[in-house]
Amino acid sequence: AHLDRIAEVDPQINAFLHVAADSALAQARAVDERRAAGEPLGPLAGVPIAHKDVFTTKDMPTTAGSKILEGYRPPYDATVTARLREAGLVILGKTNLDEFAMGSSTENSAYGPTRNPWDLSRIPGGSSGGSSAAVAAYQAPLSTGTDTGGSIRQPAAVTGIVGMKPTYGGSSRYGLIAFASSLDTPGPFARNVLDAALLHEAFSGHDSMDSTSIHEPVPPVVEAARRADVAGLRVGVVKEFGGEGYQPGVLARFREAVDLLESLGAKVVEVSCPSFGYALPAYYLIAPSECSSNLARFDGMRYGLRVGDDGTRSAEEVMALTRAAGFGPEVKRRIMLGTYALSSGYYDAYYGSAQKVRTLIARDFEAAFHQVDVLVSPTTPTTAFPIGERADDPMAMYLADLCTIPANLSGNAAISVPCGLADEDGLPVGLQIMAPVLGDDRCYRVGAAVEK
Ligand code: GLN
Numbered sequence: 001a002h003l004d005r006i007a008e009v010d011p012q013i014n015a016f017l018h019v020a021a022d023s024a025l026a027q028a029r030a031v032d033e034r035r036a037a038g039e040p041l042g043p044l045a046g047v048p049i050a051h052k053d054v055f056t057t058k059d060m061p062t063t064a065g066s067k068i069l070e071g072y073r074p075p076y077d078a079t080v081t082a083r084l085r086e087a088g089l090v091i092l093g094k095t096n097l098d099e100f101a102m103g104s105s106t107e108n109s110a111y112g113p114t115r116n117p118w119d120l121s122r123i124p125g126g127s128s129g130g131s132s133a134a135v136a137a138y139q140a141p142l143s144t145g146t147d148t149g150g151s152i153r154q155p156a157a158v159t160g161i162v163g164m165k166p167t168y169g170g171s172s173r174y175g176l177i178a179f180a181s182s183l184d185t186p187g188p189f190a191r192n193v194l195d196a197a198l199l200h201e202a203f204s205g206h207d208s209m210d211s212t213s214i215h216e217p218v219p220p221v222v223e224a225a226r227r228a229d230v231a232g233l234r235v236g237v238v239k240e241f242g243g244e245g246y247q248p249g250v251l252a253r254f255r256e257a258v259d260l261l262e263s264l265g266a267k268v269v270e271v272s273c274p275s276f277g278y279a280l281p282a283y284y285l286i287a288p289s290e291c292s293s294n295l296a297r298f299d300g301m302r303y304g305l306r307v308g309d310d311g312t313r314s315a316e317e318v319m320a321l322t323r324a325a326g327f328g329p330e331v332k333r334r335i336m337l338g339t340y341a342l343s344s345g346y347y348d349a350y351y352g353s354a355q356k357v358r359t360l361i362a363r364d365f366e367a368a369f370h371q372v373d374v375l376v377s378p379t380t381p382t383t384a385f386p387i388g389e390r391a392d393d394p395m396a397m398y399l400a401d402l403c404t405i406p407a408n409l410s411g412n413a414a415i416s417v418p419c420g421l422a423d424e425d426g427l428p429v430g431l432q433i434m435a436p437v438l439g440d441d442r443c444y445r446v447g448a449a450v451e452k
Contacts, residue, residue, distance in 0.1 A: 002048045002092055002138075002139060002140055002141070003019070003021050003024065003025075003092065005137075005138055005139050006019055006092065006093070006134075006139045006140075009117075009137050009139060010139065012115060012120055013114060013115050013117060013120070013124075013133050013134075013137055013139070014096060014111075014112055014113065014114050014115060014130075015050070015095055015096055015114050015124075015129075015130040015131075015133040015134040015137065015139060016050070016092075016093045016094065016095055016096065016130065016134065016139070017053050017061075017063060017065070017093075017094050017095065017096050017111055017130065018053070018060050018061055018093045018094040019092065019093040020059075020060050020091055020092065020093045020094075023059060023060070023091070024048065024090050024091060024092050024093075027085075027090045027091065028046060028048075028090045031045050031046045031088045031090065032046070034088065041087075041088050042087045042088065042202060043198055044084075044087055044088065044089050044142075044198055044199065044202055045087060045088030045089070046088055046089075046090060047088075047089055047090065047141060047142060048089070048090045048091075048092045048140055048141060048142070049084060049089045049090065049091060049092065049140060049141075049142045049143060049144065049199075050091075050092045050093055050094070050095045050130075050131060050134045050135075050139070050140040050142075050143040050144075051080075051081060051091060051093075051094055051095065051131075051143070051144045052094070052095050052097055052128050052130065052131045052143070052144050052145050052146060053065060053094035053095055053096065053097055053130070054097055054100075054101055054146055054176060054177045055078040055080055055081050055144060055146075055175060055176055055177075055186070056074035056076060056077060056078045056081065056175040056176075056177070057074065057077060057078070057081050057091065057094065058073075058074060058075060058076055058077050060073070060091075060093070060094060061073055061094070062074050062094065062177070063094075063110075063111070064097070064099065064100050064101070064177045065096060065097040065098060065099045065100065065101075065108070065109040065110055065111060065127075066099045066100055066110050066298075066326065066327065066328070066331070067110040067305060067325070067326050067327075067328070068298050068303070068304050068305045068322070068323070068326030068327060069177075069298075069303060069304040069305075070110075070304060070305060071304060072303055072304045074175070076175060077175060078172075078174060078175025078176055079172035079174040079175055079203070079207045079209060079210070080144060080171065080172060080175070080176070080186045080203045081175065082175075083202065083203045084144075084199075084202055084203055087202045087203075089142070089202070092139075092140050095114075095128070095130030095131045095133075095134055095143060096109050096111060096112075096113075096114045096129060096130030096133075097109060097126070097127045097128055097129065097130055097131075098126045098127035098129070098151075098330070099327070099328045099330065099331050100177065100179050100291070100295065100331055101127040101128075101146055101148055101151055101177075101179045101184075102127065102179065102291070102330050102331055102334055103126040103127050103330060103397065104123075104125065104126045104127070104150070104151075104154055104397050104398070104400035104401055105123035105124075105125065105126045105129065105385075105387070105390065105391070105397065105400075106123060106124055106125070106126040106127065106129025106130060106133075106155075107123065107126070107387060107388075107391050108126070108127075108328055108330045108331075109130075110328055113129075113387055114129045114130045114133045115133065115387070116133060116136075116158065116159060116384045117133055117136045117137035117159065118136070118159065118160065118384065118426075118427055118428065119384065119427065121386055121387060122158075122384040122385065122386055122387060122427070123158070123384055123385060123386075123387055124136070124155055124158065124159050124384070125151075125154045125155025125156070125157065125158040125159060125380075125384065125400075126151060126154070126155060127146075127148075127151040127155075128143075128145030128146060128147075128151045128152055128155050128163075128189070129155050131143035131144060131145045131155070131189050132145070132155035132156055132158075132159040132161060132163065132189055133155075133159060135159070135161050135189045135190065135191060136159035136160060136161050136191075141190070141191065141195065142188065142189065142190050142195060142199050143188075143189045144186060144187070144188060144189070144199075144203070145163065145186070145187055145188075145189055146176060146179075146184055146185065146186050146187070147163075147165035147185050147186075147187050147404075147408065148179050148180050148183045148184050148185070148287060148408060149180075149183065149283050149287060149401045149404065149405045149408050150165075150379075150400070150401040150403075150404025150405060150408070152164065152165050152187045152188075152189065152416075153165055153379050153404045153414060153415070153416035153430065153432060154379060154380050154400055154401060154404055154416070154430075155189075156189060156379070156416040156430060157378075157379035157380050157416045157418075157428065157429065157430025157432075158380060158383060158384040158427070158428060158430070159384070159428060160418045160421075160428030161189055161190065161191050161418065162188075162189065162190050162191065162192060162193050162195070162196045162415065162416065162417050162418070162447065162451070163187065163188070163189050163196070163415070163416050164187045164188055164196050164200055164413075164414075164415040164416075164440070164443060164444075165185050165187050165404075165407060165408070165413065165414050165415070166185055166186075166187050166200060166204060166413055166440050167185075167214065167219075167411060167412065167413045167437050167438050167439075167440055168182075168183070168185050168212070168408075168411035168412075168437075169210075169212045169213055169214040169411070170185075170204055170205075170214055170216075170218065170219075170413075170438070170440065171185060171186040171187060171200075171203060171204045172186070172203075172207035172209065172210045172213055173185075173186070173210045173212065173213075174207055174209035174210045175209075178290075178294040179287070179290070179291055179294065180286065180287040180289075180290035180291055180294070181212075181290055181294060182212075182286070182290060183283075183286070183287060183290070183408045183409070185408070186203065187200065188200045188203075192451060193225050193228075193415075193417060193444055193447040193448040193451050194222070194225040194226065194448065196225075196415075196444070197221040197222045197224070197225035197444045198222055200218075200221050200440070200444075201218055201221055201222050204218045205217070205218045214438070216438060218440075219413075219438055219439065219440040219441040220441050221440055221441050221444045222444075223441070224441035224442065224444040224445035224448070225444040225445070225447070225448045226448070227445055227448070228445060228448035228449045229264070229265075229445070229449060230261055230264045230265060230266040230445070230446055230449045230450075231264065231265030231266070232265060232266075232267070233265075233266045233267070233373045233374065233442075233445075233446065234266070234267045234269065234371065234372040234373045234374075235258070235261050235262075235266045235267065235268045235269070235372060235373070235374055235375075235376055235446070236268075236269055236270070236271035236368055236371060236372035236374070236375045236376070237258060237268060237269070237270050237271065237375075237376055237377070238271060238272075238273055238276065238375050238376070238377045238403075239270050239271065239272045239273070240272065240273055240274070240276045240277055241276070241377035241378065241402070241403050242254070242377075242378070245381055245399070245402075246378065246381045246382070247381065247382040247383060247422060247424065248423075248424070249383070249421075249422025249423045249424045249425070249429065250378050250380070250381065250382060250383065250422055250429050251378065252422075252423065253419045253420040253421070253422060253429040253431075254376075254377070254378045254419065254429070254431060256419070256420065257376070257419040257420075257431045257450050258376065260450055261376075261446070261449070261450060264449055264450075266446075269371065269372060271368045271371060271372060271375060273361075273364040273365070273368055273375075273406070274364065275357065275360040275361045275363070275364045276361065276364060276406045278357045278360070278361070279357070279361055279402075279405045279406040279409055280398060280399075280401065280402055280405055281354075281357075282353075282354040282357035282358055282361070282409060283354075283401070283405045283408065283409060284337075284398060285337075285341050285350050285351060285353075285354035286351070286354050286355070286358065286409070287334070287338075288334040288335070288337040288338035288341065289338040289341050289342050289350075289351050289354075290338070291331075291334050291335065291338055292334065292335045292336075292337075292338030292339045292342065293338070293342070295327075295331065295335055298322075298323065298326065298327075299319045299322070299323070300318050300319050300321075300322030300323070300326070301315070301318075301319070304326070305322055305325065305326045306318065306322055307321040307322040307324075307325045307326070308321035308322070330394070333394065341354075357409075358409045358410070361406050361409045361410050362409070362410040362411075364406075365406070365407075365410045365412055365434075365436070369436045369439075373435075373439075373442055374433050374434060374435050374439075374442050374443070374446050375433075375434040375435075376431060376432065376433055376434070376446075377403045377432045377434075378403060378429065378430065378431070378432065379403060379404065379416040379429075379430030379431065379432040380400055380402075380403065380404075380430060381399065381400070381402055381403065382400075383422050383424075383425055383427035383428065383429060384427050384428075385400075403432055404432065406434075407434050410437075411437055412434055412435065412436060412437055412439075413434070413435045413436070413437070413438070413439055413440040413442070413443050414432055414433065414434040414435070414443060415432070415433050415443035415444065415447050416430040416431065416432050416433075417430065417431050417433070417447040417450060417451045418430060418431075418451060419431040419450065419451075431447075431450060433446045433447055
């Protein structure tokens with residue numbers, strides 16, 4: 001049914017870069033055989049899933065949305081892919097994304113933009129926009145994404161689904177094509193909070209293949225999603241997120257969600273996080289710096305595309321031609337910004353300062369979580385914007401991540417759950433719930449109580 005649905009609607013939506021119809025049917029049959037043989041299977045065995053095309057998959061291409069990896073077939077599975085395969089989930093295919101996960105609209109994909117199923121003239125969020133659109137359009141019940149600066153929560157918010165960024169290090173980065181290694185976090189998309197929790201649990205937990213993987217048990221996310229009560233919980237409304245620049249319909253739905261939490265027995269207070277206003281500029285130094293180093297491996301020698309290797313050119317010339325042809329404009333912009341910020345003489349002024357801001361943000365979170373159990377805000381300042389509207393204005397595009405980035409810089413858990421439709425445009429609005437490091441269960445508990 002899902003393969004039929006993909007065939008029917010994906011020509012308009014473009015959520016998938018690769019559909020694995022034959023292998024999906026074979027995997028589904030294999031799960032049936034495991035079940036018939038009496039093998040104990042987990043709760044998601046046989047459930048179809050779509051993977052963001054930034055997780056390596058040994059039996060299908062992995063492009064990261066870039067021309068430079070066109071046709072690349074990895075020899076191994078990412079830990080997230082492997083664990084979900086083992087749990088019996090059936091891979092429908094790979095979903096579209098902003099090139100190397102850099103963007104907020106999926107317009108930076110080398111394979112064309114994905115469209116928002118609610119309104120095909122609008123963006124589905126990014127960078128995991130193929131994964132959010134696929135779930136919102138009922139092409140897949142579940143999908144995976146990665147959240148470096150909001151790339152799960154923001155697409156979930158603007159397509160009306162649930163998206164969770166686990167605590168950094170709670171989900172493995174092994175086999176995830178790296179963007180900014182100190183921020184990259186795999187996480188789940190689903191149409192409700194409990195489904196997201198089941199998927200979260202299925203791929204999370206310590207992985208010796210990832211040196212930043214946390215040695216702690218997975219927080220009890222499924223139990224929390226089932227519990228879904230907020231009586232007595234202290235909820236902090238982040239004072240800095242709201243007001244100017246926020247769409248009125250987004251703020252109206254957000255306030256209703258806060259009122260609902262109060263009516264369900266939560267104690268709501270306002271909390272100030274003064275450093276959160278500096279999160280965006282700090283992120284746009286740290287993420288490009290890390291990307292400039294991570295993307296050095298795409299040199300035309302080891303993977304995918306190679307341009308101009310005709311026997312007359314030096315290796316350096318081939319590398320330059322390959323990178324010029326293989327990377328899109330946003331990726332080049334970030335490599336240049338990052339290289340500049342890391343160069344000697346500028347390192348302390350830019351990268352060093354940004355790292356200090358990062359510490360201040362983590363301290364704001366710590367202080368806040370002495371007063372409250374969770375923090376809430378709108379996930380994004382506006383609903384889905386029209387395709388093309390911000391494509392030539394990187395600053396406007398970066399503003400989509402205003403509310404999501406603090407939790408990335410500090411490594412905290414944060415979820416986006418649907419909280420209704422904006423009056424102006426009838427488009428979905430997301431409520432963001434942020435919890436302490438390893439407090440992922442609180443996101444699910446509160447999210448399940450308010451989802452609608
Ligand atoms: N939109 C942000 C960026 O462009 C976040 C991306 C992400 O989380 N992968 O960097």
